[in-house]
Amino acid sequence: MATGELNPRIAAVTGGAGGIGEACVARLTASGWRVVVLDRDEERAHAVAKAHGGVGHRIDIGDSASIEAAAEFVEREVGPVSGLACVAAHLENPHRPEAQDPAEWDDIVRVNLTGTFRTMTAFGKGMLARRSGAIVNVGSITAFNSSPLQAYGPTKAGIINMSRNFAVAWGRKGIRVNTVCPGPTRTPAVEASYARGERNPETMIRQTALGRLVQPSEVANAIAFLLSDDASAITGIEVSVDAGVLAAQLWSMYGGVPDAES
Ligand SMILES: NC(=O)c1ccc[n+]([C@@H]2O[C@H](COP(=O)([O-])OP(=O)(O)OC[C@H]3O[C@@H](n4cnc5c(N)ncnc54)[C@H](O)[C@@H]3O)[C@@H](O)[C@H]2O)c1
Structure with a gap:
């Protein structure tokens, strides 16, 4: 871990102004990293950075020039990035494939798939030069099975494949690459969606082994572990943080997950 070091190691978090992103910023800062909060929502990136003692900066991962500029800014103004x-x-709301908006499809592929690829290559330049670094990409459990998230799910499956490619391509250059796949996580945005009646938390809870949804801090814990030296021999894997949704998938055919009393 980076705890207690005089010159803390530097981590960059894209989407750092969001629910899981901010939890990640908080967790990494608590572990001793100096964290750069990168987000398209520049105002909120600065607010989150201020709250946690980090540095905020704008990035639009749907725009290669913005990614390159952010990576150069961080290396020049903050220092060498060793965690990404x-x-x-x-994100996407559920719908049928025939109702897919083509423009939204393009946006989701550009941001989630191309954007994650270009973020790795831009921030990876310094890591490759120094032959040291760790990257964690955020996938989703929708990557592993069918869901009504027609564009989002395939991009998250692609992120897993890409992460494994990078893990092997860059492994002997001292860089580890892993994927954390959250299940339904109670971020402020998701809570707002429950409040608007767009999603039903009870329906989701019924699909979990643990009988509850995931907290953003629990996803952040897995990301922080995989970025840390405690995970020094771990690369090219997926860690699902899903309260047991994937494990429970077949139980609905047998009447569902047993409750605590049965
Ligand atoms: N919350 C869940 O239930 C859940 C489940 C599975 C996976 N995930 C994944 O977790 C990650 C975080 O999601 P969250 O729930 O915290 O969502 P969120 O909406 O709270 O955060 C997403 C953040 O990404 C930023 N962002 C969006 N497009 C961007 C772009 N083009 N460039 C830069 N920043 C951009 C947003 O401004 C926002 O701050 C995402 O990768 C999401 O797919 C979330």
Whole structure:
């Protein structure tokens, strides 16, 4: 871990102004990293950075020039990045494939898939030169099975494949790359969606082994672990932080997950 070091190691978090992103900024800062909060929402990136003692900066991962500029800014103004968490994503509401808006499809692929790829290559330049670094990409459990998130799910499956490619391509250059796949996580944005009646937390809770949804800090814990030296021999893997949704998938055919009393 970076705890207690005189010159703390530097981590960059894209989507750092969002629910899981901010939890990640908080967790990494608590572990001793100096954290750069990168987000398309520049105002909120600065606010989150201020709250946690980090540095805020704008990035639009849907725009290669913005990614390159942000990576250069961080290396020049903050210092050498040794941890990268790619948390930013374009989210999607459920619908049928025939109802897919083509423009939204393009946006989701550009941001989630191309954006994550270019973020790794831009921030990876310094890591490759120094032959040291760790990257965690955020996928989703929708990567592993069918869901009504027609564009989002395939991009998250692609992120897993890309992460494994980078893990092997860059492994002998001292860089580890892993993916954390959250299940339904109670971020402020998701809570607001429950409040608007767009999603039902009870329906989701029924699909979990643990009988509850995930907290943003629990996803952040997995990201911080994989970025830390405690995970020094771990690369090219996926860690699901999903309260057991994937494990429970087949139980609905047998009447559902047993409750605590049965
Ligand atoms: N919350 C969940 O239930 C859940 C489940 C599975 C996976 N995830 C994944 O976790 C990650 C974080 O999601 P969250 O729930 O915290 O969402 P969120 O909406 O709270 O945060 C996403 C952040 O990404 C930023 N962002 C969006 N597009 C961007 C772009 N083009 N460039 C830069 N920043 C951009 C947003 O401004 C926002 O701050 C995402 O990768 C998401 O796919 C979330």
